[in-house]
């Protein structure tokens with residue numbers, strides 16, 4: 255049985271309540287990611303930009319992967335963090351061809367990521383198809399993430415506990431660019447501390463609980479909906495991503511423990527552009543609510559940065575946080591048969 259769709263008001267109340275709970279302690283002074291290579295999708299704006307600023311401030315080499323190469327955003331991240339190691343790569347999750355091209359460029363450049371943060375997502379105001387003939391939210395929020403991760407793993411573009419090589423500088427060719435700011439001067443540790451392994455962090459949402467049911471055979475079929483139902487479709491995409499994430503954590507765990515840690519979280523309500531497709535007459539009201547009650551992207555970045563960096567999580571995998579509180583995904587997303595069937599279908603659709 256799905257949890258009730260609580261809408262923006264419910265999300266705000268949950269977020270405020272969660273903020274008062276005593277969760278994990280966020281302690282940046284413990285994080286050691288100097289020189290680590292970190293890929294963040296959708297880092298041009300909103301939460302992704304907030305995460306990018308924190309990761310770069312901590313000394314990570316950040317690769318922003320976005321559907322537009324936004325030089326202004328890259329410069330802002332480099333400047334706010336004082337770290338010039340901020341590169342940019344074209345990655346349009348609405349196109350499988352584009353995702354494959356991204357993975358190919360990373361492989362050809364022999365670039366390896368230590369941390370991958372899957373942040374990008376979209377809320378579409380109506381059902382519309384991508385060039386691949388798929389529902390846009392289903393492809394951007396779920397299927398392309400599967401293609402991206404499976405291809406990066408196949409290409410060994412994400413380091414793991416077995417293939418750990420010393421990090422290379424961010425890729426500088428092709429459709430990418432490097433900041434004109436002077437190089438970051440801080441000391442760089444290129445080795446993982448003992449027991450420390452690379453991490454994948456998925457930005458999920460408590461909205462995944464609102465999904466009612468998933469027809470796996472129909473995920474490559476068009477979905478017809480209007481604004482009123484768009485949160486339902488969004489919930490479905492976050493639910494499928496939750497099931498995939500939980501399954502991925504298991505697949506990347508061997509007898510001796512995880513070779514790559516996989517965690518997920520809901521950042522709570524964030525003052526971002528996620529509602530950009532809401533009707534124009536609602537925009538001023540939403541902007542006001544977002545500004546007054548939702549967390550800033552920098553503040554909201556904490557759970558992602560904690561899950562990506564905290565040494566207190568060494569050796570752990572498969573965690574799900576709501577804000578800084580450890581929870582469990584909706585139990586239906588943890589069903590092993592469902593996960594397996596969904597994975598097979600996603601691999602078949604994406605050709606991963």
Ligand SMILES: NC(=O)c1ccc[n+]([C@@H]2O[C@H](COP(=O)([O-])OP(=O)(O)OC[C@H]3O[C@@H](n4cnc5c(N)ncnc54)[C@H](OP(=O)(O)O)[C@@H]3O)[C@@H](O)[C@H]2O)c1
Nearest residue numbers: 296298300301346347348373374375459523524526527528
């Ligand atoms: N805002 C909230 O209250 C809230 C709550 C729970 C979870 N989340 C999750 O937080 C994450 C970040 O969202 P946000 O709130 O920061 O929203 P946002 O401001 O709309 O940011 C979404 C990011 O995804 C990118 N993106 C959208 N479509 C893309 C595509 N086809 N290919 C590549 N990138 C694409 C956007 O790129 P452009 O900059 O080019 O538009 C943007 O950078 C999402 O996973 C969202 O589901 C948000």
